[in-house]
Amino acid sequence: MAYTYQYPHPAVTTDMVIFTIRGQQLELLLVRRGGEPFMNSWALPGGFVEIDEDLEACALRELEEETGITGVYLEQLYTFGAPNRDPRERVISVAYYALVPPDRINIRAASDAKEVAWFQVRNLPSLAFDHANIVAMAHQRLTAKLNYSTIALQFMPENFSLSELQQVYESILGDRLDKRNFRKRLMALDCIRDTGMVRRNGNHRPARLYSVKSPGTVEFIK
Amino acid sequence: MAYTYQYPHPAVTTDMVIFTIRGQQLELLLVRRGGEPFMNSWALPGGFVEIDEDLEACALRELEEETGITGVYLEQLYTFGAPNRDPRERVISVAYYALVPPDRINIRAASDAKEVAWFQVRNLPSLAFDHANIVAMAHQRLTAKLNYSTIALQFMPENFSLSELQQVYESILGDRLDKRNFRKRLMALDCIRDTGMVRRNGNHRPARLYSVKSPGTVEFIK
């Protein structure tokens, strides 16, 4: 089967920056390439947009194919279209980023035969194509959104302590925050609910557990 | 000449939201469509990305073809790719927006035979395709950027008064600002320079004229 056009058409892909928080570190998912170019390099998961498929649907499909995850936060990041970013043919990539709570990962062990792994954003291997640029922009967007939205809550499991939430902020920002100021600001946002439950975790005072009031929605603040 | 691929490829275009300020109103450029679909409707200027052309270069080319303008602020907005946004074939559009100072318009009277015109953003005709969505997002982005960047300066001519700059802010925000607070904040940004010149404009005190310290650059503030 062949598809013929009067003028040359580029290929269009979506590439996914899939973030999670593990071990108090911001991490993202990479797949090892099995073919040329950049054979054996690590790359962002992604693939071609089907001819009748919405861009966001394509991104969601890639996400599910690689991780089995559905129903998480997804946002279009930027479109990368330098003429020679892929040496094979002209490929324009619409990049998305997704935020996955740590208790949602490993729902599916792995995708097909491909080797996939989580990497700390602070310690990435060298990436195929222009994917290092895409990651840098995604991390920058995420960091910026921490300051004017409730996006960090998208990383939280059903129940969580305020210390855990603060660690999420600190992992993304790469900096420490003052505990009292953090709690004051968070509570003023009125976006989390005290569940009344506590979690006994070790030889210290138990933590009160909170839940997100509107899971799945990201509000702008200030 | 024909171009054949093993899998179907979408067409990729750039669409341009070209803003200016005229008569204390935020306006944008539209072109009247000469063919189906949406024959005779107004639409954003745009066109197909050439196979070896960078996306931003394509946007700049469209801008120059429609207006003769070069060297103005340009930023990628969003990529629109709903499967049926163009009834003819699958078209994915990478939208950009540009800001043109009013003294730069009409450098070239018009493009080819096409009918082009400036419209007030507050009073647009109905637009072809999903262009109303694109315009809404561009206006929203521009409004947001007023509050955390020096983007408004991209609308200013070589020399301008503070009242003129304030009118630019008011046109975009659609709201009045306090004169004293506006001036205090602007001067604190340290991004405009007192030229020492004044402009005599009518039967009232002349206005001091300022110029942008770093034309072409947009800085984040706060």
Place this chain on the structure above:
DNA sequence: GCAAAAGTGTTCCAGATACACCCATGT
């Protein structure tokens, strides 16, 4: 009782807001 994380208030400072009058010019 001791180690370890959870929880809690006040003071201070900077930036935003509200607000009213004089100035320089043309007619």
Place this chain on the structure above:
DNA sequence: ACATGGGTGTATCTGGAACACTTTTGC
């Protein structure tokens, strides 16, 4: 002299930043 837009300062409010000790548990 008067009409018109240009230009200026102060008081107040609000949100962010800095900062240290008590509580509850497991061992």
